[in-house]
Amino acid sequence: MPAGGKPTVRSRxxxxxxxxxxxxxxxxQSVAADAIMKSVTKVSxxxxxxxxASALExxxxxxxxxxxxxxxxxxxxxxxxxSNKRGWWVDHQQAMRPDYADYITLESDxxxxxxxxxxxxxxxxxxxxxxxxxxxxGPTFIDQETITALVKVRQERQKRIDQGGARFxxxxxxxxxxxxxxxxxxxxxxxxxxxxxxxxxNVTVQILPREASKMAGMAGAFVAFSFGMEPIVExxxxxxxxxxxxxxxxxxxxxxxxxxxxxxxxxxxPEKSADRIRHILGEASRDKKEAS
Numbered sequence: 001m002p003a004g005g006k007p008t009v010r011s012r013x014x015x016x017x018x019x020x021x022x023x024x025x026x027x028x029q030s031v032a033a034d035a036i037m038k039s040v041t042k043v044s045x046x047x048x049x050x051x052x053a054s055a056l057e058x059x060x061x062x063x064x065x066x067x068x069x070x071x072x073x074x075x076x077x078x079x080x081x082x083s084n085k086r087g088w089w090v091d092h093q094q095a096m097r098p099d100y101a102d103y104i105t106l107e108s109d110x111x112x113x114x115x116x117x118x119x120x121x122x123x124x125x126x127x128x129x130x131x132x133x134x135x136x137x138g139p140t141f142i143d144q145e146t147i148t149a150l151v152k153v154r155q156e157r158q159k160r161i162d163q164g165g166a167r168f169x170x171x172x173x174x175x176x177x178x179x180x181x182x183x184x185x186x187x188x189x190x191x192x193x194x195x196x197x198x199x200x201x202n203v204t205v206q207i208l209p210r211e212a213s214k215m216a217g218m219a220g221a222f223v224a225f226s227f228g229m230e231p232i233v234e235x236x237x238x239x240x241x242x243x244x245x246x247x248x249x250x251x252x253x254x255x256x257x258x259x260x261x262x263x264x265x266x267x268x269x270p271e272k273s274a275d276r277i278r279h280i281l282g283e284a285s286r287d288k289k290e291a292s
Contacts, residue, residue: 008049008052008083008084008102008105009102009105009106009246010079010082010083010084010085010105010109011049011050011051011052011083011084012048012049012248013049013079013109013227013234013235013248014046014049014052014053014058014076014079014080014083015046015047015048015049015053016047016049016234016248017076017079018046018047018053018058018061018076019047021061021062021065021067022047022061022065024065025064025065025066025067027064027065029043029044029047031064032061032064032065035060035061035063035064036057036060036061038057052080052083052084053080053083054080055077055078055080055081057080058073058076058077058079058080059073059077062076071228071229072228075227075228075229079109087101087104087105087108088156089101089104089153089156092149092150092152092153094149095146095149095150095153096150096153097243097244099243099244100239100244102244102246103237103239103244103246104153104157106225106235106237106246107124107157107160107223107225108157108160109225109227110160110166110225110226110227111166111167111226111227111228111229111231112166112167112168112169112225112226112231113160113161113166113167113168113169113223113224113225113226114168114169114170114171114223114224114225114233114260115168115169115170115171115221115222115223115224116171116219116221116222116223116259116260116263117170117171117172117173117176117221118172118173118175118176118208118216118220118221119173119175119176119221120134120176120221121172121176121177121180121190121194122170122172122223123154123157123158124157124158124160124161124168124170125158125170125193125194125197125205126154126158126190126193127186127189127190127193128151128154128155129185129186129189129190130180130186130189130190131150131151131154131155132147132148132151133183133185133186135147135150135151138241139241140241161197161200161202161203162197164200164201164202166202167202167203167204167231168202168203168204169203169204169206169264170203170204170205170206171206171207171208171260171263171264171267172205172206172207172208173207173208173210173212173216174207174208174209174210174276175210177191177194177207177276177277177280178210178280180280180284181280181283181284181287184284184287184288187284188281188284188285188288191277191280191281191284192281194277195274195277195278195281198270198273198274198277199274204270205270205273205274205277206264206267206268206269206270206273207267207268207272207273207276207277208263208266208267208268209266209267209268209276212266212267215262215263215266216263218259218262218263219256219259220238221238221239222236222237222238222256223236223237223238224236224253224256224257224260225237233253233256233257234248234253235247235248235253236248236252236253236256
């Protein structure tokens, strides 16, 4: 059971999926309760994420709901087995807010990750030097030990795409990249990192041109996550200095999917985006020579 009856990110995702399948099958909670030999209250708590379903309970419910998709059945059974599993980030929990840990849980489980960033380089693409600069520039004081720990967390997160564990698409507004020209200490390394990672088969980097300011103003930064074989968005997150908001309602997810598709259509192709980054890198090299 999630500690104190509080839903975890994984138990909530599992509960939402169980409810979705039950409703699609036209089965009420009393029938579901009979299928797992539990009370209606237990089914309600399962669907709300307050308690975790076992893999056997998931299997029985999938049979009850007539779910034949083996990939979906396997995915939900695996989610049941890991709903309370402690991740690598627990070792750094003293430096992290609980909501940041929830975000990393989503990222760790995701098969598809889509990121829109109008102001910064996405965390999964940041160099250690850039990450340290961003973390240290926050509105609250963070001691160097905590900064170092948070940079290590960011580098550990990047293994998800470095090792091909997820497909990652990043759309970045051009001013977030040209701003690097004003920070010689991180500029070249960060631009080269964008080019290197963007050349991988599981990563797509697209630049939204500076002139597309109206498009860039449609939404603040957000990340969309998919967890199955198909890129169906199941959660969207927005981070601030104070908290992380997780959106899971289907009608809200549809809005973010639409916004991301509009941004992707307005962005440069991956090839032209790489050319734009190389051009900015060339500017940085010229500025460095002139300064020396």
